[in-house]
Amino acid sequence: MQAIELSLWKRGIPVTLSLLKDAIKKDKPVNVTSPVFAKTYVQESDRKRSTKENLLTTITVLQEFRPGFDFKDITYTFLRDFEVHLKEKGNSVNTIAKHLRQLRTLVNEAINQGYIPSDAYPFRKFKIKQEKGRKEFLTLNELRRLENLLVSDKRLRHVLDAFLFCCYTGLRYSDFCQLTPENIIRVNGKRWLYFKSVKTDVEIRLPLHLLFEGKALAVLERYDIVTDFAKIGLNSEANKYLAQLATLARIRKHITYHTARHTCVTLLVHQGVPITTVQKLLGHTSVRTTEVYSGVLSNTIIRD
Structure with a gap:
């Protein structure tokens, strides 16, 4: 319990009885990294298979961009740099938007589970850019x-x-x-x-x-x-x-x-x-x- 309390305190998260109970009940690793948390969340969620595959693809792309990144690394600057990285890789505007939306889903869940302080939400001022896609059809x-x-x-x-x-x-x-x-x-x-x-x-x-x-x-x-x-x-x-x-x-x-x-x-x-x-x-x-x-x-x- 002391280790959990210290871990929360170091991340700037106010320690509450409910957070402690939740951490013990779920047996959360104290020093869990962001990619490990993300993969565990995706595997244990009841989302559709296609949604899980999309989330896991984004996690892989994130690890290529910043290997071993942690929760505290996900800031406005991190998002901006990730966007630039995807552009340099030749991804389209809508593909980049898709990866950023998947990342936003993971960040929201990390906040819900107490890994990221709510006041450190990186998407507050970050706008995800998207183009109107062409719907191809046959004449x-x-x-x-x-x-x-x-x-x-x-x-x-x-x-x-x-x-x-x-x-x-x-x-x-x-x-x-x-x-x-x-x-x-x-x-x-x-x-x-x-x-x-x-x-x-x-x-x-x-x-x-x-x-x-x-x-x-x-x-x-x-x-x-x-x-x-x-x-x-x-x-x-x-x-x-x-x-x-x-x-x-x-x-x-x-x-x-x-x-x-x-x-x-x-x-x-x-x-x-x-x-x-x-x-x-x-x-x-x-x-x-x-x-x-x-x-x-x-x-x-x-x-x-």
């Missing part, structure tokens, strides 16, 4: 090129079909990968897709027979089991195959599985579907999020 012509692409390789065909299915339904990669036969139900004899979004936990209902003239159903019929269709491996690997498919279809865009979601929104808006309806189809809690996704085609502007 109707580009989508048709993919639809008409002749692919003999089974793996490439599987990745292409999954991508087209997501273009017709607006599914995220994470939602597509969790599909099972139970997600396809019949309402008045017509097939609907019912599922709960992995990211937002929102229940989504899609009339497959109405969206894009039922093209999603045509893709589904090529596969005996929905679960097998949904098994397309890691996102990064699937995106590499998508790059090959884009080249074969003469599409000069960097496309990923999330491009399918952007494409779905853009084409629905182009067809005249109200943005609030598109919001419900995508499972967004705010229509502002949907508006960010909806690119505007030149034809849409001319028609309007």
Whole structure:
């Protein structure tokens, strides 16, 4: 208890009975370093796997920037130098912003657990800069090129079909990968897709027979089991195959599985579907999020 008290006193943290109890209960190491604390917090937290991976990536980048850094090192100057370091490494403005947001999460947790005094919060005057990202989508012509692409390789065909299915339904990669036969139900004899979004936990209902003239159903019929269709491996690997498919279809865009979601929104808006309806189809809690996704085609502007 004396060691814990001295450790807190040295860091300028007022010692309270609750802090002592908390330190003993959790058996906190007295001289724990910032990276050790961060990794332990990430591993023990109930955050989603993707969020944990992002946090751990930021911790690795931080250790490359300042090996063995401690809590007292994380100051306004530390943040500014870290930002410059990331720029010199060739990172984009938004990638730098992502790392800084992850660091802010770790700093907030360190303050909550008493490792950093609240009055030493380094982000108080530090502004995280961010640029408006471009939401890449496919035009109707580009989508048709993919639809008409002749692919003999089974793996490439599987990745292409999954991508087209997501273009017709607006599914995220994470939602597509969790599909099972139970997600396809019949309402008045017509097939609907019912599922709960992995990211937002929102229940989504899609009339497959109405969206894009039922093209999603045509893709589904090529596969005996929905679960097998949904098994397309890691996102990064699937995106590499998508790059090959884009080249074969003469599409000069960097496309990923999330491009399918952007494409779905853009084409629905182009067809005249109200943005609030598109919001419900995508499972967004705010229509502002949907508006960010909806690119505007030149034809849409001319028609309007």
